[in-house]
Amino acid sequence: MSANPAHVEYVTRLGDNALVLGQRLAEWCGHGPALEEDLALTNVSLDLIGQARLLLTHAGRLEGAGRDEDALAYFRDEPQFRNWTLVELPNGVAKHDDYAVTITRNFLFAAIQVPLWEALAGSADTELAQIAAKSVKEARSHLRHAGEWLVRFGDGTPESHRRAQAALDRLWPYTNELWAADEVERAAAQAGIGVVVADLKPAWDATVDAALAQATLSRPADSAFVSTGKQGVHSEHLGYLLAEMQTLARQHPGARW
Amino acid sequence: MTTASLLERARAAAAAVPDPEIPAITLEDLGILREVRAEGGRVVVMLTPTYTGCPATQVIQQDVRDALAAAGIAQPDVRITLSPPWTTDWITDEGRRKLREYGIAPPAHAASGPAAAVVRFVPGAAGARPRCPRCGSGDTERISEYGSTPCKALYRCVACREPFDYFKPY
Numbered sequence A: 001m002s003a004n005p006a007h008v009e010y011v012t013r014l015g016d017n018a019l020v021l022g023q024r025l026a027e028w029c030g031h032g033p034a035l036e037e038d039l040a041l042t043n044v045s046l047d048l049i050g051q052a053r054l055l056l057t058h059a060g061r062l063e064g065a066g067r068d069e070d071a072l073a074y075f076r077d078e079p080q081f082r083n084w085t086l087v088e089l090p091n092g093v094a095k096h097d098d099y100a101v102t103i104t105r106n107f108l109f110a111a112i113q114v115p116l117w118e119a120l121a122g123s124a125d126t127e128l129a130q131i132a133a134k135s136v137k138e139a140r141s142h143l144r145h146a147g148e149w150l151v152r153f154g155d156g157t158p159e160s161h162r163r164a165q166a167a168l169d170r171l172w173p174y175t176n177e178l179w180a181a182d183e184v185e186r187a188a189a190q191a192g193i194g195v196v197v198a199d200l201k202p203a204w205d206a207t208v209d210a211a212l213a214q215a216t217l218s219r220p221a222d223s224a225f226v227s228t229g230k231q232g233v234h235s236e237h238l239g240y241l242l243a244e245m246q247t248l249a250r251q252h253p254g255a256r257w
Numbered sequence B: 001m002t003t004a005s006l007l008e009r010a011r012a013a014a015a016a017v018p019d020p021e022i023p024a025i026t027l028e029d030l031g032i033l034r035e036v037r038a039e040g041g042r043v044v045v046m047l048t049p050t051y052t053g054c055p056a057t058q059v060i061q062q063d064v065r066d067a068l069a070a071a072g073i074a075q076p077d078v079r080i081t082l083s084p085p086w087t088t089d090w091i092t093d094e095g096r097r098k099l100r101e102y103g104i105a106p107p108a109h110a111a112s113g114p115a116a117a118v119v120r121f122v123p124g125a126a127g128a129r130p131r132c133p134r135c136g137s138g139d140t141e142r143i144s145e146y147g148s149t150p151c152k153a154l155y156r157c158v159a160c161r162e163p164f165d166y167f168k169p170y
Helices: A005-026 A035-063 A069-074 A099-120 A126-154 A158-179 A183-190 A197-214 A238-251 B003-015 B056-070 B093-102
Strands: B033-039 B042-047 B077-080 B140-144 B152-157 B163-167
Touching: A005 A035, A005 A069, A005 A099, A005 A183, A005 A238, A035 A069, A035 A099, A035 A126, A035 B140, A069 A238, A099 A126, A099 A158, A099 A197, A126 A158, A126 A197, A158 A197, B003 B033, B003 B042, B003 B056, B042 B056, B056 B077, B140 B163
Parallel strands: B042 B077
Antiparallel strands: B033 B042, B140 B152, B152 B163
């Protein structure tokens, strides 16, 4: 099967978002602030990597060039990755992991994934529709987990509130990319494969505003900055993440164990 | 052998395969064995994953191939289907009983639909609480939303003080 390039690209973006955030969250494995949270984040990571496997396998088949999930995950270079910049940002600030940043990012991400998967469950691409129907259940549980912590942090101690608000202020500009539809998204939506992202905005706003109100956090002002990860122009952080994720596969291509 | 009896044998063999993570229950109990049918002279077994990233999925596929081979069915085609998505509602009554006996509380209510996407944090109010699989008390509390596998949460019984795994409604 060889689908049109926008279709392949659209599915690749979905797969890369899941893969890159899954890899980021896996960095917490063995380093979680509490054992329960270590388990939680590695389980969320596992869900995302499971989704990425299905999506990249599908993207590879659509492309029709013989690339499987491993070829796409391990043997593409940074500019070929199509994830939102939001998901590649570090788990904290500079080299200091910060759970408030991790949780806030998970929250902002899950808040769009839920309505996105709900909408894609009706995609004209039936394989994508099946992956979406499966993934939405997982996204709901991720949203619940992150939402509970966001409220605890925001409505917690002065220090946890300060850090949650700082995390929100820091991540907020990167959410602009989620709503900045480009040619790929327009073509996919036109074909009934993808969604018009603007249609998801009211649901995202409602989820975010409700949680922020409970968390006593302020919604940051909107800005004009738009990141460009989904077009392959990334922040300085993705390369390091890929280096760690890809090194083993590249040193031992085709290895099985 | 007729196709019907061959399929019956294949189905019985696949149904009896224990879940690798929770060997007390079978694939049939768990509700992930979707269909066994004949296709062009081959036996096709359709399985569905619990979670997309469940590492047990590939092990289960291989276990089913082995079980069918042991039952004398050559070259079975063991496939994964995502649709309709699995929910804990597919766990059979027999599966629930076995889980309880094994020390894992089965899901306390039906899997939640779209409307249950809550972000409110209310201690102790996360849906119906499971009964302690050891003493049967309903006075239990959640320790951790995630446990030893993606499908389980960790609870503790306030009455008998024992911690236990809870198969989350999902």
